[in-house]
Ligand code: AOF
């Protein structure tokens with residue numbers, strides 16, 4: 120069989136697609152689960168027939184519900200009549216099919232007896248209940264099972280080596296897709312803090328607000344929409360008391376296709392100053408009180424105010440302070456992990472972002488840059504409150520990606536923690 124040329128369009132039923140595109144499409148549709156699957160990973164799965172024609176794609180849409188492979192198989196059966204017709208087909212999945220019976224059945228055990236010709240998965244599932252066991256079940260049943268990160272050729276095209284660049288890109292994308300889950304699983308028992316993503320929207324020269332406080336809007340609508348998607352991909356959004364008082368933001372996800380989604384917010388209010396007025400602010404108006412976490416400082420916040428907050432149903436919790444009125448961010452994150460928050464999204468001005476960078480607790484940084492220059496005379500830079508003394512000590516991004524998004528530039532990457 121000749122390998123078709125790669126394309127990037129959404130495949131139609133019956134289109135001959137490349138294995139790289141099959142995996143790429145699985146990576147794209149996996150994100151349909153954003154906001155609904157945590158603490159599970161987002162996973163996508165694509166099934167092509169023996170001629171490598173696209174038949175179906177599926178994803179893990181909601182915690183407790185069908186895994187990506189089961190969803191893809193359901194859609195496959197709608198087109199091809201019954202699951203048994205999977206025999207001879209090729210399956211592409213962004214994560215190793217699971218071996219265990221959890222909230223749903225095992226995907227490896229679901230696929231194995233149906234005898235697909237091959238299953239290619241992008242990365243191994245580090246969940247100790249899986250960790251290579253899923254692949255073993257499949258290969259034990261005679262299915263050619265390949266982990267893309269170790270593969271030399273696509274199983275559907277065994278005599279064609281995989282282009283190195285394509286392979287690295289797809290594996291990195293799969294790592295990025297599941298990064299919150301992977302971070303948690305790989306650091307289990309080592310006291311891993313929640314995964315921290317910081318987002319900055321700035322001018323080309325890194326300014327985030329005028330000294331007058333004016334900051335809306337520096338970047339364009341498309342970049343702001345991407346920001347909303349990122350809120351969706353985290354368990355909670357963090358916001359400081361000053362931002363709440365100044366801008367009264369909602370910090371919710373306002374995307375048409377995710378109408379009805381409710382996210383959590385963490386308000387950092389060391390002295391519990393907003394407790395009695397919290398109901399007047401949008402963060403508390405757009406979500407039920409149990410989705411509002413308030414971090415106050417031990418020994419500083421008035422216990423009576425804390426009790427009043429709790430009586431209103433807010434999730435008030437204490438963290439140690441670095442000094443009076445300044446929360447120890449590491450301790451706050453530790454407490455959030457204990458409260459079941461596995462990932463947080465930090466957006467805000469220099470006062471919020473700087474301390475997170477300074478504490479070396481940021482896993483991923485997103486910077487959206489408008490192509491305007493504001494200068495430092497009247498505007499604040501996003502990193503004004505953090506810093507290194509020596510050039511060589513600068514925080515360095517890894518696995519960087521750069522994209523144009525509308526008229527703005529989007530740069531993202533990981534910090535090694
Ligand atoms: C897959 N496909 O789509 C996902 C997988 O609680 P459960 O039953 O939903 O199982 C969750 C675990 O299954 C999760 O920790 C991860 O190891 C794996 N996720 N596996 O084959 C999927 N979401």
Ligand code: ZN
Pocket residue numbers: 186187188216217218224225226227
């Ligand atoms: Zn599964």
